[in-house]
Amino acid sequence: MTDDGYAVRLRGVTKSFGKHTAVSGLDLDVPRGIICGLLGPNGSGKTTTIRMIMGILLPDSGSVELFGGDPDLTRRTRVGYLPEERGVYRKMKCVEFVTFLAEIRGLPRAEGKRRALAWLERLGLPEWADKKVEDLSKGMQQKIQFIGTVIHEPELLILDEPFSGLDPINQDVMEEIVRAFRAKGTTILFSTHLMDQAERLCERVCLISKSRKVIDADMRELRASERGGVLALEFEGPDAWISGPEVTSVERVNGGLHLMLSEGADHQAILRRGVSAGATILRFDLVEPRLHEIFVRHAGADATGDAGTPSGTPQAERRTP
Amino acid sequence: MMWHNVWAVIRREYLQRVRTKAFVIGTVAVPLFLTVMIVVPNIVDSRSDDDEREIAIVDRTGVLLDRLQPELVELGWTVRPVPWRSDIDERLRERAEAGQILGFIILDDETLSAGVATFETTARPAAVRALTLRSAITRAAMEYHLAASGGAESMLSGGELRIELLSDAPGTDPDDETPQFVVAFIGAMVLYMVILIYSVAVMRATLEEKTSRIVEVIVSAMKPWHLLLGKIIGVGAVSLTQLAIWLLAGALALGAGIPTLMSARPDLTGLVDVQAAVPGLGRLLLFGGYFVFGFFMYSGIYAAVGAMCATDEEANQAQFPVVMLLAGPIMMVMPIIQDPSATWATAVSLFPLFSPILMWARVSGGGVPAWQIVLSFALMALAIVAIAWVAGRIYRVGILMTGKRPTLPELWRWVRAAA
Numbered sequence: 001m002t003d004d005g006y007a008v009r010l011r012g013v014t015k016s017f018g019k020h021t022a023v024s025g026l027d028l029d030v031p032r033g034i035i036c037g038l039l040g041p042n043g044s045g046k047t048t049t050i051r052m053i054m055g056i057l058l059p060d061s062g063s064v065e066l067f068g069g070d071p072d073l074t075r076r077t078r079v080g081y082l083p084e085e086r087g088v089y090r091k092m093k094c095v096e097f098v099t100f101l102a103e104i105r106g107l108p109r110a111e112g113k114r115r116a117l118a119w120l121e122r123l124g125l126p127e128w129a130d131k132k133v134e135d136l137s138k139g140m141q142q143k144i145q146f147i148g149t150v151i152h153e154p155e156l157l158i159l160d161e162p163f164s165g166l167d168p169i170n171q172d173v174m175e176e177i178v179r180a181f182r183a184k185g186t187t188i189l190f191s192t193h194l195m196d197q198a199e200r201l202c203e204r205v206c207l208i209s210k211s212r213k214v215i216d217a218d219m220r221e222l223r224a225s226e227r228g229g230v231l232a233l234e235f236e237g238p239d240a241w242i243s244g245p246e247v248t249s250v251e252r253v254n255g256g257l258h259l260m261l262s263e264g265a266d267h268q269a270i271l272r273r274g275v276s277a278g279a280t281i282l283r284f285d286l287v288e289p290r291l292h293e294i295f296v297r298h299a300g301a302d303a304t305g306d307a308g309t310p311s312g313t314p315q316a317e318r319r320t321p
Numbered sequence: 322m323m324w325h326n327v328w329a330v331i332r333r334e335y336l337q338r339v340r341t342k343a344f345v346i347g348t349v350a351v352p353l354f355l356t357v358m359i360v361v362p363n364i365v366d367s368r369s370d371d372d373e374r375e376i377a378i379v380d381r382t383g384v385l386l387d388r389l390q391p392e393l394v395e396l397g398w399t400v401r402p403v404p405w406r407s408d409i410d411e412r413l414r415e416r417a418e419a420g421q422i423l424g425f426i427i428l429d430d431e432t433l434s435a436g437v438a439t440f441e442t443t444a445r446p447a448a449v450r451a452l453t454l455r456s457a458i459t460r461a462a463m464e465y466h467l468a469a470s471g472g473a474e475s476m477l478s479g480g481e482l483r484i485e486l487l488s489d490a491p492g493t494d495p496d497d498e499t500p501q502f503v504v505a506f507i508g509a510m511v512l513y514m515v516i517l518i519y520s521v522a523v524m525r526a527t528l529e530e531k532t533s534r535i536v537e538v539i540v541s542a543m544k545p546w547h548l549l550l551g552k553i554i555g556v557g558a559v560s561l562t563q564l565a566i567w568l569l570a571g572a573l574a575l576g577a578g579i580p581t582l583m584s585a586r587p588d589l590t591g592l593v594d595v596q597a598a599v600p601g602l603g604r605l606l607l608f609g610g611y612f613v614f615g616f617f618m619y620s621g622i623y624a625a626v627g628a629m630c631a632t633d634e635e636a637n638q639a640q641f642p643v644v645m646l647l648a649g650p651i652m653m654v655m656p657i658i659q660d661p662s663a664t665w666a667t668a669v670s671l672f673p674l675f676s677p678i679l680m681w682a683r684v685s686g687g688g689v690p691a692w693q694i695v696l697s698f699a700l701m702a703l704a705i706v707a708i709a710w711v712a713g714r715i716y717r718v719g720i721l722m723t724g725k726r727p728t729l730p731e732l733w734r735w736v737r738a739a740a
Contacts, residue, residue: 054537056541081538084534092333106325149538
């Protein structure tokens with residue numbers, strides 16, 4: 001096997017459906033052994049990208065490599081794939097469903113069942129083992145599906161929106177499990193439109209918007225390089241002074257404001273404006289930008305679409321070099 | 322690895338299905354349905370002439386009518402005793418044809434000695450009715466002998482009721498009621514129903530896996546073709562289980578039930594005919610063969626239909642032409658049973674998609690040359706390979722597609738693209 005250091009490698013991958021371009025010229029590297037987030041609003045091409053990595057879709061052009069080769073059956077079996085749609089056999093008993101998924105990945109049935117029961121125990125669902133999947137709540141079904149994804153202890157986990165639909169407590173549980181896999185050396189690639197979550201988990205992020213990659217970088221480096229771009233501000237008094245040429249957008253965060261600054265902006269100019277306008281400045285702090293803010297700075301505010309704007313008319317996009 | 326996967330799919334498909342209530346209900350309901358289909362026309366038959374169920378009985382023996390009359394009344398006949406005259410049969414025939422009575426029976430010495438009588442009627446009685454009428458007459462004769470002399474050996478043959486249809490009777494072809502006809506027709510219906518039910522099950526399962534996207538996880542671990550194969554074999558095994566249960570129940574009923582019934586009720590001689598009509602092992606094997614080949618052809622087609630659709634409604638629409646392929650032969654069963662060796666009958670029954678039902682209809686009547694049977698299986702085998710080739714490709718692309726149903730040119734591209 002010609003495995004190199006990458007679990008996944010895409011080069012110039014483009015995929016269109018009719019007139020709509022879902023993914024355009026995407027390069028993506030996922031080094032082994034890290035947690036990598038694929039970020040972007042709904043309709044930005046995340047799921048299409050993942051489906052191409054899994055060999056479900058073939059790219060129109062460009063190349064997809066999984067463990068350094070074609071995403072053929074042998075390599076795909078080394079992956080644990082959780083699709084965006086929560087596919088289950090509703091009429092099966094939970095333990096049988098998970099055992100079946102273990103079996104088709106080549107595990108003997110007895111071993112599959114043993115692991116299935118252990119996982120059900122671990123995720124707090126032991127009493128549901130002999131219940132039908134359809135009798136479970138959506139969140140519990142999602143856990144069952146997650147167990148089915150990891151039951152064969154894959155080298156690479158590809159999770160499409162793994163946390164959506166879970167309550168905060170279960171999101172934490174899942175995050176812990178993802179970290180535990182990371183600690184064992186498993187590579188994890190997951191997509192999400194929740195920037196905060198990616199921020200907590202990812203060591204590397206790839207942000208895409210409107211079918212194009214906007215950022216692809218190591219998380220720590222990214223935040224360091226973006227430092228100084230965001231001004232946290234709390235004050236009392238008039239507020240007309242905060243808008244100025246060096247402020248690209250304003251956001252309300254935790255009772256204060258976050259001002260996104262243009263590159264090379266003179267933040268002291270803003271402070272002077274505030275003081276002379278008669279405002280009482282309570283906090284004036286250059287902070288590390290949140291991922292969301294980095295994304296906005298690079299893709300434009302209308303590109304984030306956390307609420308689910310579908311990608312529609314094309315617009316000029318900036319790409320980081 | 323491949324067979325491990327295919328086996329896992331077969332096992333899942335089989336166990337999930339035989340454990341359902343639907344399977345249990347279906348196993349019970351289909352024989353019930355068939356029974357109802359056969360019994361109800363008889364009941365309707367016997368009800369339709371309720372107002373004219375009056376028969377005249379001429380008792381030349383002088384000892385039978387007293388025993389027979391109450392029994393016939395109990396069975397729902399209106400009995401009009403008529404004294405004998407030399408031209409009584411002429412007169413009664415006239416009255417029957419005028420619609421005054423349904424028919425008449427003349428009881429004579431032969432009836433008394435051997436239980437044989439003739440029922441001349443304008444309307445063929447339903448099989449059940451004829452049987453009860455006959456056994457009533459035979460029993461009357463037997464009881465007379467037992468009371469009079471203690472010997473009724475001559476009755477052991479069970480007697481006979483000859484039924485003669487009068488000239489203007491709206492007679493159905495008597496051949497329609499022969500046991501062979503029943504075996505051919507019931508067999509064809511069972512083939513139709515079971516092939517259809519289980520092929521549609523394959524389609525629904527395919528559609529469910531596709532719409533729930535579970536298929537994306539499965540094909541990340543196995544080839545779509547193996548999934549399809551496992552599914553068809555698994556569902557097929559369920560259908561064979563069901564057929565086996567029916568056959569076993571049938572064999573028990575016929576093998577154990579009939580002899581018991583015959584010794585308990587020697588008067589019911591019709592049972593001998595039923596027993597004679599039971600298909601032998603060879604026929605059963607042919608039946609199984611036509612079923613298995615038919616199921617493989619249609620389940621392949623149905624899997625492709627399921628794979629190319631996105632919703633139940635779409636699939637119901639798309640399967641319509643396929644249902645026609647199955648229902649068409651059912652409409653040809655009747656004429657084919659009546660003339661199984663006609664050139665057209667031979668031709669259509671060799672068309673592979675029609676063979677399971679039509680060849681069965683011809684074969685169960687007997688007289689089909691062996692080479693035609695062999696040829697029909699060879700043609701079906703070729704059809705299965707062709708269907709597997711095309712359907713497998715449509716399936717492979719279709720199960721991972723989202724969005725609307727493909728057009729025919731698009732389908733053709735799928736078939737060619739999946740190399």
